[in-house]
Amino acid sequence: MREVVYILFGCAFTVATAAAFGALLFRGLGIALRKREHTLLAFVCGSAVLSLLVFLLCAVGQARKGVFLWTGLAALIAWYLRARNVPPPAFLPKLSVQAAAFFTVLFSVFGVLYFFNAMAPEVSPDGAVYHLGLVSRYLKWHGFHRVTTDLYVNISQGLEMLFLFAFAFGRHSAAAMVHCAFLFTLPLLMLCYGRRFGVARAAICGALLFFMSPVVGIDGISAYNDVGLATVAFALFYFLQIWREDQNSKLLIPIGLLAGFAFAIKYTGFLAGPYALGFVAWHAPRQRMRRLLTVAGCAAILISPWVIKNVIWFGNPASPFLNSIFPNPYIHVSFEREYSHFFRTYNMPSLWPVPWMATVTGALGGGVGPVFLLAPIALLSLRKRMGRSVLLAALVFGVPYAANIGTRFLIPALPFLGFAMGLALDEIAAGISLLITGRASLRLMRRTRSSTNARITGEPRPFTMNHTLEGSAVAIGLVLIVHALLSWPKLIDLGISGDGGWQLTTLPARAALRIVPEERFLNEHLPHYGMARLIDRVVPEGGHVFAFNPVAEAYTTRDIIVYYQSAMGESIKDAILVPQLTDFMPTARFDFQFPPRPLQGVRVIQTAGGAVPDIWSISELRLFNGERELPRDGSWRLTAKPYPWDVQLAFDNNPVTRWRSWESMRPGMFIQADFTRPLLVSRVRVECAHDQYQVRLRLERRDDSGKWISLAGAPAGSDVSPKPGWRRAATDAIKARGVGFILVEDSHGQAREFQVNPALWGVTVAGQWNGSTLYRIE
C-alpha cells in the first residue's frame, strides 16, 4: 500500500507544483481568468515552467529527489502566500443540468478506467523502453549525460522532465499518471472553452470524442507525450482566442511559453510556434512586431534549451533529423532517410486504407474510433468563424501526421477535429429541425395567419431555438453514446473495432492498488521485463549490451545499444552481417597500379552518380611499394567525405569493419590519407564488398601545391575468397567498442546464427528469458 501512496503523491505533487507555478505566473502577469479555466490553464502553463526548471536542474546535475521536493514545496508556499489571496474570479456561464450530467457520467466512467490503468505498472512499449528509460537514467545520474547511442536522447523531452519530477517520488506509475493528468485536463479545458464562448454543446462533443477515443485512452494513461501535446495545443488555442477578444498583451507570454512547450514536448509540435505567430500577426491591430517578439521570445525560452543541448552534444540542433544539413557522427543520413520513409508509409503500397485503419481496425498503432469516420462533416463548421478557427488549428496540428501515419500522431489534432464535428452536428441538427419545424410552422401560419397571432393565442410556437437545440443535443448525445460503446475495451475485444491494435483491454484495479505485486504484473504484461532484470543481474555495472530489438530500458540500469538507434549501433550490426552475407564480404579488390613515386597524400574518389541508392564502402585501403605493403604510420592523417568519423575502419586491418558513406553514392565522395613525409608508393589497393555494384573509383595524389591531381588510370578489379575467422573478427571489433554482450530474440533472423555457431563468434550464453538470449562476448 505504501507504493500506492508514493505513486499518488508523486503525481499529485507534480501536478500541484505545476499548477502553483502557473498560478504564480498568472498572478505575476495580472492575467485574470475565470473560475475552473484558471486552474486548468495554470496547470498547463505551469507545466511548461516546471519542465524548464527540471531541465535546468538536469543541466547542472541537480536532478535529485530532495531538490525536487524543496522546489515543489517552495512553489506551493509561494502560491499560498501570493496567488491565494486574489479576488474571486468570474464564473463561466453555467451548463444545463442535462448537459452537465451527460458529460459527468461519460467522463467519470472512462475516467475510472483511465485512472486505474495509469496507476498500474507501466507496460507501454515506448514508455517502458525510452520515455521512462531515459527518465530513470537522468535520476540515476542526477541530470543529463552525453549519450550518443540512443537517438531518443536527442529529441526534445519536455514532458519527460515532468515525468522525472514525479518519478523521483512514485517511480514509473507516478510518471504515467502525470500524463494521465493531461488526459483529464483537456476535456475539462474544452468544456470551459465551450462555456466561455457559447459553444458548450460542441465542446462537450469534442471533449468526449477525444477523451473516449481508444488510442487517446491508452496513450494518455501511458508515459507517452501525445496527449500532453494535444493539451498544450488546445491551451494555446484557448489563450489565442481569449487574446483575440481581449487584446491583453500579457496573454502573449503564456501564448509564447505554450508554443515553445509544444516543441519541447515533441518535435511534431513545432508548428505551434508559427501558428501562434501567424495568429498574432493576423489579429494584432497595432504594435505587431513587438507582440510577435514577445511570443517568439517566450517560445524560445522553452525551445532553446533542447536545441542548444543538441548543438553542443550532437552538432545538430534538430537531431536526429536534418543530418545531411548538420553532418554528425551519431546518426547516419541513410538511417534518417529510411526511418522517415518508413514512418511516412509504414511500407504500405498505398495510403488509401489509412483512414479505415486509423478509425476502425487500429492496425496503425491504435484507432481513434469508428465514429471519426464522420469527421468529414466537420467541414460544415466552416460556415462559422469559430468553426474556421477550430479547423485551422486541426489542420496545423494535423500536418505532422504526414510524417508519421501512426494513429497516435493524430492525437494533437483530434480535440479540434472533435470540436469541429460538434459544431457541425449542431449545424446539421439545426438544419433538420428547421426543415421539420419549418413545415409545421407553415401549416400553423396558414391556420393562424401569423406566428404572432399564434403566440398571442397561446398556440405552440411554430419554430423556436429550443427545437434546434434539443435536436442538436440529441444528435450529439447519440454520437457520443455510440462512440462510448465502440470505444469501451470489452466491446473492442468483441471485434467491433476489427483486429484492434494498441488499446486498453482491461481495468487492472488490483494491479493499480498493488494487490497484485508489481513484479508479477510486469512479468505477465511486459514481454521484455524479465530480460531487463536479467541484464541487470548478468551485465556488470557500466556494461553495454548490443540488441537487435528494443529492451525495457526503464527497468534496467545497463546501457542498451539498439542497432537502429545510433550510428554505432548500425555499425555494429554491419560488422555482424559482413561475415554472413556474401554481398557484404570484403572479397572485391581494386588495384591502382602506377610507376613508383613519392606521394604526400592519396585520395580515392567515387565517381558514379545518378540514382544510385547503394552506400559506398571500403573495408581496407592499403598502400604498396612493389609487393611490400607500407605499414600504417601514426603520423598519417585519414579523412573521408562524407562521414569522416569512421574512416579509421578502412585502416584498422580488420576485414569485417568498413568505412561507409552512410548515404547514397554520389560523385565526389572520397577517402584520403595524408602523409607528413613523402612515401614511395607503386600500388594502392581498395578492399571492399560487392554491395555497391555501380561504384566507380579514381585515384588522385596531392601535388606540391596541395592540389589533388590524377595519379592512375582505372583500377584492375579482382576477387578473393572469403576467409574463416571473420565472425571472431566481428565480435572482436564489437568488444573493442566497449560492448560485451549481444542480445538476440529467438525470432530474429540473426538468432539461428548465434545458436548454431557460438564458438565461431566467440560468444557464450549468459542468460535466456522468454524467447530472448543474452550472449557474452568472450
Add this chain to the structure above:
Amino acid sequence: MAHWLVVLVSAAALSSCATPSFPPPAQYQFASPHEIGSFVNMRYTDVERYLVRDFLPNAETPVWRWAGAHPQLRFFIETANELTFSIDYTCAETLFRKTGPVTLTFLANDKPFGQKTCTRPGRAQFSMKVPPGVLVPNAVNLIGIEPDKTAQGDTGAALGFILFSAGFLS
C-alpha cells in the same frame, strides 16, 4: 527567433565545414585459422588454393572452369552445423548432345552426400542441406563433384561440366 536560428544554423554549418581527420588506429591482428575458406568462386584470384584435381585452366575467361571426370575441391570447414552446399554450374550444350542427362554426385572426403541430375543443358544453381556427420569441422575437407558421364573436348580431355562456384554456406 529568426536571429537565433540564423546564428545556430551558421554555427553548425561552420563547424561542419572542417572535416575531421584521424591517425590510423591500432592494427587488428587478424588470424585466420586457414588460408582457404568454405566457398569458392572460379573468378577468385586465389582459386588455385581450392582446386585439388581435374579442373582445366581458363586464362581467357577466368570466371568458370571445365571440370573433368573426377574433379575435387578442398574447403576449410569452421563448423559443420547446419551448412548448405551450394553449386553454380553449367551442362554445356555441345557436351550434352553427346552425353545426354548427366548426374553429379557430391562427395565429402570420398563419401557421397548428394546428387543432382542435369536433365537439360544450360546454367543451373543447386543447394542442399548437408547431412550431419558428413563434414569434419575445423579441418580441410575434400569435396568431389563427379559426373556419371563425360565426353571428350577439343583438346581430347574428358569434360564433365562447367563450374562457376561451389562451397558451403551457413
